[in-house]
Amino acid sequence: MKQLFLLLIALSMFACAKRTIAPSINIISREAQGLVLVECDGKGSTRAVAETDAKISVLNRLLYDGVPDSDVTAVRLPMVEDKSKLTSQQRSDLSKLMQGEAINRYFTEVNPLGPKNGSGNQLQRFSMKINYDLFRRDLENKGIVRKFGL
């Protein structure tokens, strides 16, 4: 009985242990033509790192998964239909679009939602406006996604 009790205590401590969860992304609204407001989690030791992580997460979601349950229908389908068919050149070009200052072009407004919780590699939530029209145009110009048509 005592051993069973200790086992239960150990299991409950394990269940309560901190776990890193995948960043959640919510599309809030369509602000204007080509502009969408989202909320997204980012992970990082500092706010700046967490913000960049959030931006990359959002763009990756729009690129590869889409947001099927969104009321903003423009982002329901992924921009890249098949990630596995991207060539190494396309992946390299894509990586350049999402690095450093280049990625900031696609975000017109970024606001942290609440203070950063604790220290270390923690999740923080941001609201951000994404110019997905500009993102799509850059992807088309680099040949990462096909322009509308055949």
Place this chain on the structure above:
Amino acid sequence: MKIFTATLFLLWASIALAQENAAPKNTAQPTIMVVPFTKANDDIRKTLDADPNRRVAITKVKEAFDNRGFSTIDFVAKLKEAETRQVFTLENQTDIKTQIIEFSGADIYVEAEAIMQKSSTGNSVEVILTAYDASTATSLANKVGFSGKFYTEDFGKLTAKAVESVVEDFLNAIQAKFTEMLENGRFVAVEFSFSADSDLRMSTEIATEGLPLSDLLEVWMGENAFKGSYHIQGTSDMKVIFDQVRIPVKDASGAAYTTNKFALEIFKYCRKISKAGDVKVGVKKEVKGNTIFITLT
């Protein structure tokens, strides 16, 4: 010096040729026209004049195509051109929309319907957008948009809102169909028939092949349609209609594979068919949009 100049020239020529071969050839894009929805007996010209919401719906859809860098055929301009050229015939007064679509040569037409809804809890507009392949009548995309309810009589604004809520999703759905076309081919329709003075019939056995003509044509279609994909709408002794035949978007060299090129392949094949007495079959081909008409003699 002469040898050096000649070598330099040859080097330049080979680089230029390699660049030309390496440059991707432009794919011929389908032409798209946005048209208003009309009921069977409606005169589309009067309907469009009388209902500004339909004009708003068409304009907002065209705007969405423009935002994606894709130009569409202007329906109103085509309508005026058709009237100027007296395209509409008396017999077909009730089907003017079909005549305009044929006259425009559009490969795809998008039908936009705006439905006004009035209620005590607010007014709203619902739009239905449908894209069709003009030749095969295949539906490419369908979406319904809703403006939401507002206490306003400005149905034009509600129409615009309803279109905006759904049009990008609609374009993405069409784009997904284009991707499918690139992978699996695009549709054309092929109709085989006989001239009035022909003694051939679809049941005529072609001695050299040992098959009836209709079967011969079907075998050829299976071998030459892209990935062997075709569909027969119907067969009679006078006619065979393949309403959906897949052909590649590009040929082996990367150039656009037009309907006319496929029609030429059919033409060349039919010319080789021999009737009784080793007489070659006479062949006429006509291409209207993405429909091929082959008349055999």
